[in-house]
Amino acid sequence: MQSQDSAYDFSIGDDHDSPLTIYPEVAVAGNRQLVEDVIADLEGFETASSATPLTEANFDIAVFDTEGLESSLDNALARKREAEPELVPYLLLLPESSDDTITVGTDADQSQEISAVIDAIISMPTTKTEFAWQLRNLARQRRQSQQLAKRERQVRSKYQNLVNTAPDAIIVADADTGKIIETNPATEALVGYTRDELQGRDILTLHPEDEGEKYQQLFTSHVFEAEGGSATRSHLSDGSRIHVTTKDGTKIPVEINARVTEFEDQTLITGIFRDISNRVERIENLESFKEAAETTDVAIFWTDRDGVIQYANPAFEDQTGYAVEEAVGQKLSTLKSGSQSNAFYDDMWETLMDGETWQGEIVNERKNGDRYAVEQRVSPIVGENGHIERFVSVAVDVTDRKRRENKLHRRSRALESAPVGILITDPDQDDNPLIYVNDAVEDITGHSREELVGENARILQGENTDPEKVAEFRNAVENGESVSLELRNYRKDGTEFWNKMAIAPVRDDDGTVMNWVGFQQDVTERKQRMTQLNVMNRLLRHNMRNDLNVIQGRAKLLADNLPAKNQDSVEAIVKNSEELADLAEKGRVITTLLQDRPKREEIDVETRVRTVASDIQGDHPAADITVEAQGNTVATPSTEIDKAIRELIENAIIHNDQETPTVAVEITGQDESVEVEVRDTGPTISDADRGSLLGEDPSQLQHGSGLGLWLINIAATRSGGSVSYEENSPRGNRIQLRLP
Numbered sequence: 001m002q003s004q005d006s007a008y009d010f011s012i013g014d015d016h017d018s019p020l021t022i023y024p025e026v027a028v029a030g031n032r033q034l035v036e037d038v039i040a041d042l043e044g045f046e047t048a049s050s051a052t053p054l055t056e057a058n059f060d061i062a063v064f065d066t067e068g069l070e071s072s073l074d075n076a077l078a079r080k081r082e083a084e085p086e087l088v089p090y091l092l093l094l095p096e097s098s099d100d101t102i103t104v105g106t107d108a109d110q111s112q113e114i115s116a117v118i119d120a121i122i123s124m125p126t127t128k129t130e131f132a133w134q135l136r137n138l139a140r141q142r143r144q145s146q147q148l149a150k151r152e153r154q155v156r157s158k159y160q161n162l163v164n165t166a167p168d169a170i171i172v173a174d175a176d177t178g179k180i181i182e183t184n185p186a187t188e189a190l191v192g193y194t195r196d197e198l199q200g201r202d203i204l205t206l207h208p209e210d211e212g213e214k215y216q217q218l219f220t221s222h223v224f225e226a227e228g229g230s231a232t233r234s235h236l237s238d239g240s241r242i243h244v245t246t247k248d249g250t251k252i253p254v255e256i257n258a259r260v261t262e263f264e265d266q267t268l269i270t271g272i273f274r275d276i277s278n279r280v281e282r283i284e285n286l287e288s289f290k291e292a293a294e295t296t297d298v299a300i301f302w303t304d305r306d307g308v309i310q311y312a313n314p315a316f317e318d319q320t321g322y323a324v325e326e327a328v329g330q331k332l333s334t335l336k337s338g339s340q341s342n343a344f345y346d347d348m349w350e351t352l353m354d355g356e357t358w359q360g361e362i363v364n365e366r367k368n369g370d371r372y373a374v375e376q377r378v379s380p381i382v383g384e385n386g387h388i389e390r391f392v393s394v395a396v397d398v399t400d401r402k403r404r405e406n407k408l409h410r411r412s413r414a415l416e417s418a419p420v421g422i423l424i425t426d427p428d429q430d431d432n433p434l435i436y437v438n439d440a441v442e443d444i445t446g447h448s449r450e451e452l453v454g455e456n457a458r459i460l461q462g463e464n465t466d467p468e469k470v471a472e473f474r475n476a477v478e479n480g481e482s483v484s485l486e487l488r489n490y491r492k493d494g495t496e497f498w499n500k501m502a503i504a505p506v507r508d509d510d511g512t513v514m515n516w517v518g519f520q521q522d523v524t525e526r527k528q529r530m531t532q533l534n535v536m537n538r539l540l541r542h543n544m545r546n547d548l549n550v551i552q553g554r555a556k557l558l559a560d561n562l563p564a565k566n567q568d569s570v571e572a573i574v575k576n577s578e579e580l581a582d583l584a585e586k587g588r589v590i591t592t593l594l595q596d597r598p599k600r601e602e603i604d605v606e607t608r609v610r611t612v613a614s615d616i617q618g619d620h621p622a623a624d625i626t627v628e629a630q631g632n633t634v635a636t637p638s639t640e641i642d643k644a645i646r647e648l649i650e651n652a653i654i655h656n657d658q659e660t661p662t663v664a665v666e667i668t669g670q671d672e673s674v675e676v677e678v679r680d681t682g683p684t685i686s687d688a689d690r691g692s693l694l695g696e697d698p699s700q701l702q703h704g705s706g707l708g709l710w711l712i713n714i715a716a717t718r719s720g721g722s723v724s725y726e727e728n729s730p731r732g733n734r735i736q737l738r739l740p
Helices: 029-041 066-071 073-083 108-117 128-165 185-191 209-225 277-293 314-320 342-353 399-417 439-445 467-479 524-560 567-595 605-619 641-654 687-694 704-718
Strands: 020-025 045-047 061-065 090-095 120-124 169-174 180-183 230-233 243-245 251-263 266-275 299-304 309-312 358-365 371-382 388-397 421-425 434-437 483-490 496-507 513-522 624-630 662-669 674-680 722-727 733-739
Touching (some): 020 029, 020 066, 020 128, 061 066, 061 128, 090 128, 120 128, 169 185, 185 243, 185 251, 185 266, 209 230, 209 251, 209 266, 299 314, 342 358, 342 388, 421 439, 439 513, 467 483, 467 496, 496 524, 605 641, 605 662, 605 674, 641 674, 641 733, 687 704, 687 722, 704 722, 704 733
Parallel strands (some): 020 061, 090 120, 624 662
Antiparallel strands (some): 169 180, 251 266, 299 309, 299 388, 358 371, 371 388, 421 434, 421 513, 483 496, 496 513, 662 674, 674 733, 722 733
């Protein structure tokens, strides 16, 4: 081998993820060394182990010298053919005839086989550059053949998938002999024969046996007409339909689209067989339908694709006032009244042109100008060519029914819009279930109409429902009498509410009770106001009496101890007087609130809180009050919410036992509410006060601080909000006021 000192490029010029593998079938040591040296320096190549036999090795290019090729010629030929259509290039190192080169003699047969298998030859001796150039050239051929083979496989796979997934049967036959060559899965679904059963069979055997001559003519004409194009037929030359005969002898009407092609010196005819049983059935039904339409009292007519009336039955004349002779040939739009918009008709035609049935109500105009309502159903009819040919309409006059429905609708709207809950039951059904509830019932109970209808009204009862009042209702129903009571019921979410319920029987002309109608009102708020006012009266009386006793006792003590400088007594008198005044003021505020219904106003909660906090800071300069806000803090609470905010902050300061009372107020705007959280570092409030704050049992109120906490709960409730509590960490209280 000649030396080559200059630099040279050993890359193959293409970017590939993995290197190409070279298999060296080289017997002469010098040649083997040449191969190994070049590949070692050549980027993008690697050497396969020569210890692996040629028949088992994985490689991209094989390099032979004459000795190696002679010893493995048969295997080399086999590997070459096995790889087709991909190219596995073979490179032969051929020695020149000289004293210092390797020479191998071959006979004529060997030479012919070598010519068939070798893709490139290098005369020895050679240079590394020449050898590298040959390998790069063969590498490009190898990559190109792989890409072409991959594309061919993709095309074949795509074509095969299209054929295999086609909904119609596809049969390929020899155009000269009629012998079936190939079929797709849909063919078996159509005729019942497997692919193996059909291959080699005469295609005419798939048609009715007693009409062989007609189908032979069909096949011949299909071959003639489909040359250079395609031909579609659904009828034989005598006008009868084309059928295929299935394996079980069933005849199926089909439409055949045929195309003739040349493939490898063979003329093939490919037929697409489409089952048109449904189409044929529709056409036959249409004929039968037309016969029946002449005797019905429902208007039946059909139009072409453009909406021109082609047929109308006698009932059409009665309904529209147009004689059949007048209507046929006219556009259906003649009946338009203008009640429907153009968009309405556009939507209808879009549905029909998509091959779908349209159904709906239309207000039309009779010949005399009167308007009438019809419930119309329009169906597209597909012709033999697979396209929509006409539209069949059935129109029922519903004018009288619409009048009745409108009247009933007005009554129904009155019930639905009633400000009180209305329920109707059916005593003729088992357990006297609800058969109607209006929107107000849904609002009051939290149950949907679907959840209530079919249930007995006792679905609203619960643990604290008074059984005696339930018994009064039961007795009234048994005796067919009206009754009105207030009882505790339960919403869907389990919360209680006071229900003012009145029921009355609905009788028919004979006096028999047909239904029971009930009227319900949520009177929880009124009941709460009454309870709360009673509590206030009792509480104020109790506290005022006790505090007055204290005042009186201190006054007596002063009287017994004439020294006027007894400041302790004086201070006690002052302190209790102030507490009594504060208690009286809170009582007055709460009593005033409870006497009126809540009024709502939209406010910026942050602004209100900062204003209240600023006022309190002035009254309590030693306190550390901070206010932070984030998000949209606009809410719609009741007008007394300022008092609740003041009570929250002042309570946190007054009952704090630290030198510098610390109160942090955080306002957070949420999706549908605003939360005001007040945190302090004072003593944890008692269980009793916590109950007052949360509104759990106001009847247990015994002192002024609890009254203030109850005021917070009342303001939150009247705002449609809520109050929650948790202990602060490491010390103190966290109270959350949520406002809608």
